[in-house]
Amino acid sequence: MSQNTASVWLKNPLGIHTGTDADARGGIVVDGARVRELVPAGSAPAAPVDQVVDASRHVIIPGLINTHHHFYQTLTRAWAPVVSAELFPWLKGLYGLWAGLTPRDLELATTVALAELLLSGCTTAADHHYLFPEGLENGIDVQVEVVRRLGMRATLTRGSMSLGEEDGGLPPQRTVQDADVILADSERLIAAHHERGEGAFVQIGLAPCSPFSVTTGAMRDTAALADRLDVRLHTHLAETLDEEDFCREMFGLRTVDYLESVGWLTERTWLAHGIHFDDAEIARLGAAGTAVSHCATSNMRLASGIARVLELEDAGAPVGLGVDGSASNDGSNMIQEVRQALYLQRLRYGAAAVTPERALDWATAGSARALGRDDLGVLAPGKQADLAMFTLDELRFSGSHDPVAALLLCGADRADRVMVGGDWRVLDGAVVGLDVPQLIAHHSEAARGLLARHS
Secondary structure, rough: OOOOOEEEEEEOOOOOOOOOOOOOEEEEOOOOOOOOEHHHHHOOOOOOOEEEEEEOOOEEEEOEEEEOOEEEEEHHHOHHOOOOOOHHHHHHHHEEEEEEEEHHHHHHHHEEEEEEEEHHOOEEEEEEEEEOOOOOOOOHHHHHHHHHHHHHHHHHHHEEOOOOHOOOOOOOOOOOOHHHHHHHHHHHHHHHHOOOOOOOEEEEEEEEEOOOOOHHHHHHHHHHHHHHHHOEEEEEEOOOOHHHHHHHHHHOHHHHHHHHHHOOOOEEEEEOOOOOHHHHHHHHHHOOOOOEEHHHHHHHOOOOOOOOOOHHHHHOOOOEEEOOOOOOOOOOOOOHHHHHHHHHHHHOHHHEEEEEEHHHHHHHHHHHOOOOOOOOOOOOOOOOOOOOEEOOOOOHHHOOOHHHHHHHHOOOOOOOOOEEOOEEEEEEEOOOOOHHHHHHHHHHHHHHHHHHOOO
8 A cells, every 4th residue: 555645736737637627737636545635727735735846848648547458468578479470379379388387477477567567657457367287286376475565556356267278278288277276276366365445455366268278166165255255357258259159059148148148247357359249249238337447458469359348338347458468469568559549549440539538538447447446547526546647858759749649649658757656667668667678578588488488
């Protein structure tokens, strides 16, 4: 939790997007871990502040919220054998490589992913970790330590795979676990790490990997456990047409019918990708309040398709953004992901329907809804003081006029300052307390070692 009790006025920003209709052109007052006040243009704070930060060079936005990632995949970016593969062959090519992960590998991969996210203006990240080969049984505990060290917020999901190749699934047998082991560890992790209420820094969700890697019984039992312990549910769904075909052949059901049959069609659930839904399925998802994480870059990289984001939103389904794993993106840059989502959705719906502000709202308020958080995602009095500040001093921004639009249209990629719960986690474009050159050296060595063990 934040230890900061001081108040600070981020004064007169160059531009600001709060996610609300309030006038905040005079800036924001942060008091401790929360936003205290939005200051209108030409005004001063209603009460004295301890510190004033001149924000006249900065564009301020709510902290970006990443709703889908696989941190461990930072070790397998741009791996030549799968650079031009689509989802199923891509997975089959990588599963065996990933099975060699060690706890140290995961620690480094998680640190790299979170540092990249922080530097891109991201303050909260959801990770979907479903690989627990021998020796990596405590993988989520490793991730919790890294999250706390970096001072970010995270929803860490206890993923699982229980349907191996021998039973008609996609993953190799050495990457699957028995359902009773999965459920017992899920309950342990929730008891050990899950924080409740506003301001939570670490939350645990339950996340069977996908219909093609988890048994029906495991899906059903996980939903029951999540309901009993009141945590969120996450899985991949309707990412590709291959997956739709798999569900028809394996279960005799389309993806949303399968989701409902195992007790997952609820507001507790958020789905990764959600591309191949028909009109009736979109209506059912919206009526249930089931959220979707739109992963624009990954969907383009794997040629999976374009999610029907506006129709999902109109139906009532919360929509957030996710960078997805760093073996299908191949980065962890959240502000660039917002730009990709803006452009990809304009291909489907046209320019007027998808504004820069709407895309930013997917990555902030929409993502917060997807993760079940009502204390994040907008800059408003009483909300958590999670924000990102970008400068427009680089050549790419020269000649730009609308500061908020320029973040996306001119291609911002790195925040100058990032605050999480009132504490500065990025200052002058650097993660506070992190030796990045050393991290790169150790992470690169781990990536080479993982490949060497596989070959």
